[in-house]
Amino acid sequence: MKITLIAGSNREGATSTSLLRSIERLLKDQHLSVTFVDLRELPLPLYSPDAEALHPNVQRMVEAVADAEGLILATPEYHGSISGVLKNALDYMHAGLVAGKPVLSVSSAGGPMGVSSLLHLQGIVRNLHGVNCPEWISIGASYHSFDSDGHPSDEGMRGRVDSAVGKFVDLTRKLAAGVEAAI
Ligand SMILES: Cc1cc2nc3c(=O)[nH]c(=O)nc-3n(C[C@H](O)[C@H](O)[C@H](O)COP(=O)(O)O)c2cc1C
Incomplete structure:
Protein backbone atom coordinates (compact mmCIF):
# COMPACT_ATOMS: atom_id res chain seq x y z
CA MET A 1 0.00 0.00 0.00
CA LYS A 2 1.35 3.41 -0.95
CA ILE A 3 1.00 6.49 1.22
CA THR A 4 2.09 10.00 0.24
CA LEU A 5 2.92 12.55 2.94
CA ILE A 6 3.03 16.27 2.18
CA ALA A 7 4.82 18.62 4.60
CA GLY A 8 3.23 22.04 4.21
CA SER A 22 7.69 10.71 12.96
CA ILE A 23 4.55 9.46 11.19
CA GLU A 24 6.70 8.38 8.22
CA ARG A 25 8.73 6.18 10.60
CA LEU A 26 5.57 4.59 12.00
CA LEU A 27 4.37 3.78 8.48
CA LYS A 28 7.75 2.38 7.43
CA ASP A 29 7.77 0.18 10.55
CA GLN A 30 4.61 -1.37 9.09
CA HIS A 31 6.46 -1.92 5.77
CA LEU A 32 4.23 0.48 3.91
CA SER A 33 5.58 2.27 0.86
CA VAL A 34 5.93 5.96 1.72
CA THR A 35 6.68 9.01 -0.43
CA PHE A 36 7.56 12.16 1.51
CA VAL A 37 6.97 15.46 -0.28
CA ASP A 38 8.64 18.25 1.70
CA LEU A 39 7.51 21.58 0.26
CA ARG A 40 10.61 23.25 1.73
CA GLU A 41 12.85 20.98 -0.35
CA LEU A 42 10.47 20.87 -3.29
CA PRO A 43 9.27 24.47 -3.69
CA LEU A 44 6.37 24.95 -6.08
CA PRO A 45 5.71 28.01 -8.23
CA LEU A 46 2.61 30.00 -7.37
CA TYR A 47 -0.35 28.26 -8.96
CA SER A 48 -1.88 29.95 -11.99
CA PRO A 49 -4.75 28.49 -14.02
CA ASP A 50 -3.07 30.10 -17.06
CA ALA A 51 0.17 28.12 -16.77
CA GLU A 52 0.55 25.88 -19.82
CA ALA A 53 2.98 23.29 -18.50
CA LEU A 54 3.54 21.82 -15.05
CA HIS A 55 6.83 22.76 -13.37
CA PRO A 56 8.94 19.59 -12.76
CA ASN A 57 8.51 19.97 -8.96
CA VAL A 58 4.74 20.15 -9.41
CA GLN A 59 4.89 17.11 -11.65
CA ARG A 60 6.74 15.17 -8.93
CA MET A 61 4.17 16.08 -6.30
CA VAL A 62 1.22 15.31 -8.58
CA GLU A 63 2.69 11.91 -9.50
CA ALA A 64 3.25 11.10 -5.82
CA VAL A 65 -0.38 11.94 -5.05
CA ALA A 66 -1.73 10.06 -8.07
CA ASP A 67 0.27 6.99 -7.07
CA ALA A 68 -0.90 6.92 -3.46
CA GLU A 69 -3.81 5.07 -1.93
CA GLY A 70 -3.83 7.41 1.08
CA LEU A 71 -2.53 10.88 1.91
CA ILE A 72 -1.30 12.62 5.05
CA LEU A 73 -1.14 16.42 4.96
CA ALA A 74 0.75 18.49 7.53
CA THR A 75 0.42 22.21 8.07
CA PRO A 76 1.54 24.87 10.52
CA GLU A 77 -1.39 26.86 11.95
CA TYR A 78 -1.14 30.30 10.34
CA HIS A 79 -3.71 32.94 11.33
CA GLY A 80 -6.27 30.27 12.12
CA SER A 81 -5.76 28.48 8.82
CA ILE A 82 -3.33 26.39 6.78
CA SER A 83 -0.03 27.69 5.39
CA GLY A 84 -0.02 29.44 2.02
CA VAL A 85 2.62 26.92 0.94
CA LEU A 86 0.23 23.99 1.47
CA LYS A 87 -2.77 25.83 0.01
CA ASN A 88 -0.72 26.57 -3.10
CA ALA A 89 0.17 22.87 -3.42
CA LEU A 90 -3.48 21.86 -2.99
CA ASP A 91 -4.54 24.32 -5.71
CA TYR A 92 -2.64 22.12 -8.19
CA MET A 93 -4.81 19.14 -7.25
CA HIS A 94 -8.14 18.03 -8.62
CA ALA A 95 -10.69 15.43 -7.68
CA GLY A 96 -9.17 12.94 -10.15
CA LEU A 97 -6.09 12.77 -7.91
CA VAL A 98 -7.75 12.67 -4.50
CA ALA A 99 -11.33 11.36 -4.87
CA GLY A 100 -12.09 8.35 -2.69
CA LYS A 101 -8.68 8.39 -0.97
CA PRO A 102 -8.42 8.65 2.81
CA VAL A 103 -6.67 11.78 4.05
CA LEU A 104 -5.26 12.34 7.53
CA SER A 105 -4.76 16.01 8.46
CA VAL A 106 -2.14 17.07 11.00
CA SER A 107 -1.11 20.47 12.30
CA SER A 108 1.32 22.26 14.56
CA ALA A 109 0.25 25.43 16.37
CA GLY A 110 1.81 28.06 18.60
CA GLY A 111 -1.24 27.92 20.87
CA PRO A 112 -2.62 24.88 22.73
CA CYS A 133 -10.05 10.35 8.30
CA PRO A 134 -12.23 10.65 11.45
CA GLU A 135 -9.00 11.21 13.41
CA TRP A 136 -6.73 14.22 13.20
CA ILE A 137 -3.61 15.31 15.06
CA SER A 138 -2.57 18.71 16.32
CA ILE A 139 0.52 19.45 18.37
CA GLY A 140 0.33 22.70 20.29
CA ALA A 141 3.37 24.56 21.64
CA SER A 142 3.74 22.29 24.68
CA TYR A 143 4.23 19.24 22.42
CA HIS A 144 6.93 20.62 20.12
CA SER A 145 9.78 18.46 21.39
CA PHE A 146 10.90 15.21 19.78
CA ASP A 147 13.10 12.44 21.20
CA SER A 148 16.29 11.04 19.64
CA ASP A 149 14.18 8.63 17.52
CA GLY A 150 12.24 11.58 16.11
CA HIS A 151 8.97 10.76 17.91
CA PRO A 152 7.07 13.23 20.16
CA SER A 153 8.77 13.32 23.57
CA ASP A 154 5.43 13.40 25.39
CA GLU A 155 4.20 9.86 25.97
CA GLY A 156 0.51 10.80 25.75
CA MET A 157 1.06 12.55 22.41
CA ARG A 158 3.06 9.56 21.11
CA GLY A 159 0.11 7.33 21.94
CA ARG A 160 -2.32 9.71 20.26
CA VAL A 161 -0.21 9.86 17.08
CA ASP A 162 0.15 6.07 17.07
CA SER A 163 -3.58 5.57 17.43
CA ALA A 164 -4.57 8.15 14.78
CA VAL A 165 -2.04 6.74 12.29
CA GLY A 166 -3.25 3.19 13.02
CA LYS A 167 -6.85 4.18 12.28
CA PHE A 168 -5.79 5.98 9.11
CA VAL A 169 -3.90 2.88 7.91
CA ASP A 170 -6.93 0.65 8.66
CA LEU A 171 -9.21 2.98 6.72
CA THR A 172 -6.78 3.11 3.80
CA ARG A 173 -6.54 -0.71 3.74
CA LYS A 174 -10.32 -1.08 3.76
CA LEU A 175 -10.89 1.47 1.01
CA ALA A 176 -8.05 0.08 -1.14
CA ALA A 177 -9.46 -3.47 -0.74
CA GLY A 178 -12.92 -2.16 -1.73
CA VAL A 179 -11.51 -0.56 -4.87
CA GLU A 180 -9.71 -3.80 -5.83
CA ALA A 181 -12.84 -5.87 -5.22
CA ALA A 182 -14.84 -3.52 -7.43
CA ILE A 183 -12.43 -3.81 -10.42
C1 LIG B 1 2.26 33.84 9.97
C2 LIG B 1 2.03 33.06 11.22
C3 LIG B 1 0.75 32.96 11.74
C4 LIG B 1 0.51 32.22 12.89
N1 LIG B 1 -0.77 32.10 13.36
C5 LIG B 1 -1.03 31.30 14.41
C6 LIG B 1 -2.37 31.08 14.84
O1 LIG B 1 -3.32 31.61 14.30
N2 LIG B 1 -2.58 30.27 15.91
C7 LIG B 1 -1.54 29.65 16.56
O2 LIG B 1 -1.78 28.90 17.50
N3 LIG B 1 -0.25 29.83 16.16
C8 LIG B 1 0.02 30.64 15.10
N4 LIG B 1 1.30 30.81 14.66
C9 LIG B 1 2.38 30.06 15.32
C10 LIG B 1 2.64 28.77 14.57
O3 LIG B 1 1.47 28.02 14.39
C11 LIG B 1 3.66 27.91 15.33
O4 LIG B 1 4.89 28.60 15.38
C12 LIG B 1 3.82 26.55 14.70
O5 LIG B 1 4.64 25.78 15.49
C13 LIG B 1 4.36 26.66 13.31
O6 LIG B 1 4.54 25.37 12.77
P1 LIG B 1 5.98 24.90 12.24
O7 LIG B 1 6.83 24.60 13.45
O8 LIG B 1 5.65 23.67 11.46
O9 LIG B 1 6.55 26.00 11.43
C14 LIG B 1 1.58 31.57 13.54
C15 LIG B 1 2.87 31.71 13.03
C16 LIG B 1 3.09 32.44 11.88
C17 LIG B 1 4.50 32.54 11.32
Whole structure:
Protein backbone atom coordinates (compact mmCIF):
# COMPACT_ATOMS: atom_id res chain seq x y z
CA MET A 1 0.00 0.00 0.00
CA LYS A 2 1.35 3.41 -0.95
CA ILE A 3 1.00 6.49 1.22
CA THR A 4 2.09 10.00 0.24
CA LEU A 5 2.92 12.55 2.94
CA ILE A 6 3.03 16.27 2.18
CA ALA A 7 4.82 18.62 4.60
CA GLY A 8 3.23 22.04 4.21
CA SER A 9 5.89 24.27 5.78
CA ASN A 10 8.90 25.93 4.19
CA ARG A 11 10.47 26.74 7.57
CA GLU A 12 13.73 25.09 8.51
CA GLY A 13 13.14 22.90 11.56
CA ALA A 14 9.34 23.10 11.22
CA THR A 15 7.64 21.06 13.93
CA SER A 16 4.80 20.11 11.54
CA THR A 17 7.45 18.52 9.32
CA SER A 18 9.08 16.80 12.33
CA LEU A 19 5.69 15.37 13.26
CA LEU A 20 5.22 14.11 9.71
CA ARG A 21 8.72 12.52 9.77
CA SER A 22 7.69 10.71 12.96
CA ILE A 23 4.55 9.46 11.19
CA GLU A 24 6.70 8.38 8.22
CA ARG A 25 8.73 6.18 10.60
CA LEU A 26 5.57 4.59 12.00
CA LEU A 27 4.37 3.78 8.48
CA LYS A 28 7.75 2.38 7.43
CA ASP A 29 7.77 0.18 10.55
CA GLN A 30 4.61 -1.37 9.09
CA HIS A 31 6.46 -1.92 5.77
CA LEU A 32 4.23 0.48 3.91
CA SER A 33 5.58 2.27 0.86
CA VAL A 34 5.93 5.96 1.72
CA THR A 35 6.68 9.01 -0.43
CA PHE A 36 7.56 12.16 1.51
CA VAL A 37 6.97 15.46 -0.28
CA ASP A 38 8.64 18.25 1.70
CA LEU A 39 7.51 21.58 0.26
CA ARG A 40 10.61 23.25 1.73
CA GLU A 41 12.85 20.98 -0.35
CA LEU A 42 10.47 20.87 -3.29
CA PRO A 43 9.27 24.47 -3.69
CA LEU A 44 6.37 24.95 -6.08
CA PRO A 45 5.71 28.01 -8.23
CA LEU A 46 2.61 30.00 -7.37
CA TYR A 47 -0.35 28.26 -8.96
CA SER A 48 -1.88 29.95 -11.99
CA PRO A 49 -4.75 28.49 -14.02
CA ASP A 50 -3.07 30.10 -17.06
CA ALA A 51 0.17 28.12 -16.77
CA GLU A 52 0.55 25.88 -19.82
CA ALA A 53 2.98 23.29 -18.50
CA LEU A 54 3.54 21.82 -15.05
CA HIS A 55 6.83 22.76 -13.37
CA PRO A 56 8.94 19.59 -12.76
CA ASN A 57 8.51 19.97 -8.96
CA VAL A 58 4.74 20.15 -9.41
CA GLN A 59 4.89 17.11 -11.65
CA ARG A 60 6.74 15.17 -8.93
CA MET A 61 4.17 16.08 -6.30
CA VAL A 62 1.22 15.31 -8.58
CA GLU A 63 2.69 11.91 -9.50
CA ALA A 64 3.25 11.10 -5.82
CA VAL A 65 -0.38 11.94 -5.05
CA ALA A 66 -1.73 10.06 -8.07
CA ASP A 67 0.27 6.99 -7.07
CA ALA A 68 -0.90 6.92 -3.46
CA GLU A 69 -3.81 5.07 -1.93
CA GLY A 70 -3.83 7.41 1.08
CA LEU A 71 -2.53 10.88 1.91
CA ILE A 72 -1.30 12.62 5.05
CA LEU A 73 -1.14 16.42 4.96
CA ALA A 74 0.75 18.49 7.53
CA THR A 75 0.42 22.21 8.07
CA PRO A 76 1.54 24.87 10.52
CA GLU A 77 -1.39 26.86 11.95
CA TYR A 78 -1.14 30.30 10.34
CA HIS A 79 -3.71 32.94 11.33
CA GLY A 80 -6.27 30.27 12.12
CA SER A 81 -5.76 28.48 8.82
CA ILE A 82 -3.33 26.39 6.78
CA SER A 83 -0.03 27.69 5.39
CA GLY A 84 -0.02 29.44 2.02
CA VAL A 85 2.62 26.92 0.94
CA LEU A 86 0.23 23.99 1.47
CA LYS A 87 -2.77 25.83 0.01
CA ASN A 88 -0.72 26.57 -3.10
CA ALA A 89 0.17 22.87 -3.42
CA LEU A 90 -3.48 21.86 -2.99
CA ASP A 91 -4.54 24.32 -5.71
CA TYR A 92 -2.64 22.12 -8.19
CA MET A 93 -4.81 19.14 -7.25
CA HIS A 94 -8.14 18.03 -8.62
CA ALA A 95 -10.69 15.43 -7.68
CA GLY A 96 -9.17 12.94 -10.15
CA LEU A 97 -6.09 12.77 -7.91
CA VAL A 98 -7.75 12.67 -4.50
CA ALA A 99 -11.33 11.36 -4.87
CA GLY A 100 -12.09 8.35 -2.69
CA LYS A 101 -8.68 8.39 -0.97
CA PRO A 102 -8.42 8.65 2.81
CA VAL A 103 -6.67 11.78 4.05
CA LEU A 104 -5.26 12.34 7.53
CA SER A 105 -4.76 16.01 8.46
CA VAL A 106 -2.14 17.07 11.00
CA SER A 107 -1.11 20.47 12.30
CA SER A 108 1.32 22.26 14.56
CA ALA A 109 0.25 25.43 16.37
CA GLY A 110 1.81 28.06 18.60
CA GLY A 111 -1.24 27.92 20.87
CA PRO A 112 -2.62 24.88 22.73
CA MET A 113 -3.67 23.24 19.45
CA GLY A 114 -4.49 24.12 15.84
CA VAL A 115 -8.06 23.07 15.17
CA SER A 116 -8.92 25.88 12.71
CA SER A 117 -6.24 24.79 10.26
CA LEU A 118 -7.46 21.19 10.55
CA LEU A 119 -11.05 22.23 9.85
CA HIS A 120 -9.96 24.29 6.84
CA LEU A 121 -7.81 21.44 5.58
CA GLN A 122 -10.67 18.96 5.92
CA GLY A 123 -12.90 21.40 4.01
CA ILE A 124 -10.43 21.45 1.12
CA VAL A 125 -10.14 17.64 1.18
CA ARG A 126 -13.91 17.40 1.07
CA ASN A 127 -13.98 19.69 -1.99
CA LEU A 128 -11.43 17.39 -3.66
CA HIS A 129 -13.77 14.47 -2.85
CA GLY A 130 -11.20 12.87 -0.56
CA VAL A 131 -12.29 10.84 2.47
CA ASN A 132 -11.42 12.72 5.68
CA CYS A 133 -10.05 10.35 8.30
CA PRO A 134 -12.23 10.65 11.45
CA GLU A 135 -9.00 11.21 13.41
CA TRP A 136 -6.73 14.22 13.20
CA ILE A 137 -3.61 15.31 15.06
CA SER A 138 -2.57 18.71 16.32
CA ILE A 139 0.52 19.45 18.37
CA GLY A 140 0.33 22.70 20.29
CA ALA A 141 3.37 24.56 21.64
CA SER A 142 3.74 22.29 24.68
CA TYR A 143 4.23 19.24 22.42
CA HIS A 144 6.93 20.62 20.12
CA SER A 145 9.78 18.46 21.39
CA PHE A 146 10.90 15.21 19.78
CA ASP A 147 13.10 12.44 21.20
CA SER A 148 16.29 11.04 19.64
CA ASP A 149 14.18 8.63 17.52
CA GLY A 150 12.24 11.58 16.11
CA HIS A 151 8.97 10.76 17.91
CA PRO A 152 7.07 13.23 20.16
CA SER A 153 8.77 13.32 23.57
CA ASP A 154 5.43 13.40 25.39
CA GLU A 155 4.20 9.86 25.97
CA GLY A 156 0.51 10.80 25.75
CA MET A 157 1.06 12.55 22.41
CA ARG A 158 3.06 9.56 21.11
CA GLY A 159 0.11 7.33 21.94
CA ARG A 160 -2.32 9.71 20.26
CA VAL A 161 -0.21 9.86 17.08
CA ASP A 162 0.15 6.07 17.07
CA SER A 163 -3.58 5.57 17.43
CA ALA A 164 -4.57 8.15 14.78
CA VAL A 165 -2.04 6.74 12.29
CA GLY A 166 -3.25 3.19 13.02
CA LYS A 167 -6.85 4.18 12.28
CA PHE A 168 -5.79 5.98 9.11
CA VAL A 169 -3.90 2.88 7.91
CA ASP A 170 -6.93 0.65 8.66
CA LEU A 171 -9.21 2.98 6.72
CA THR A 172 -6.78 3.11 3.80
CA ARG A 173 -6.54 -0.71 3.74
CA LYS A 174 -10.32 -1.08 3.76
CA LEU A 175 -10.89 1.47 1.01
CA ALA A 176 -8.05 0.08 -1.14
CA ALA A 177 -9.46 -3.47 -0.74
CA GLY A 178 -12.92 -2.16 -1.73
CA VAL A 179 -11.51 -0.56 -4.87
CA GLU A 180 -9.71 -3.80 -5.83
CA ALA A 181 -12.84 -5.87 -5.22
CA ALA A 182 -14.84 -3.52 -7.43
CA ILE A 183 -12.43 -3.81 -10.42
C1 LIG B 1 2.26 33.84 9.97
C2 LIG B 1 2.03 33.06 11.22
C3 LIG B 1 0.75 32.96 11.74
C4 LIG B 1 0.51 32.22 12.89
N1 LIG B 1 -0.77 32.10 13.36
C5 LIG B 1 -1.03 31.30 14.41
C6 LIG B 1 -2.37 31.08 14.84
O1 LIG B 1 -3.32 31.61 14.30
N2 LIG B 1 -2.58 30.27 15.91
C7 LIG B 1 -1.54 29.65 16.56
O2 LIG B 1 -1.78 28.90 17.50
N3 LIG B 1 -0.25 29.83 16.16
C8 LIG B 1 0.02 30.64 15.10
N4 LIG B 1 1.30 30.81 14.66
C9 LIG B 1 2.38 30.06 15.32
C10 LIG B 1 2.64 28.77 14.57
O3 LIG B 1 1.47 28.02 14.39
C11 LIG B 1 3.66 27.91 15.33
O4 LIG B 1 4.89 28.60 15.38
C12 LIG B 1 3.82 26.55 14.70
O5 LIG B 1 4.64 25.78 15.49
C13 LIG B 1 4.36 26.66 13.31
O6 LIG B 1 4.54 25.37 12.77
P1 LIG B 1 5.98 24.90 12.24
O7 LIG B 1 6.83 24.60 13.45
O8 LIG B 1 5.65 23.67 11.46
O9 LIG B 1 6.55 26.00 11.43
C14 LIG B 1 1.58 31.57 13.54
C15 LIG B 1 2.87 31.71 13.03
C16 LIG B 1 3.09 32.44 11.88
C17 LIG B 1 4.50 32.54 11.32
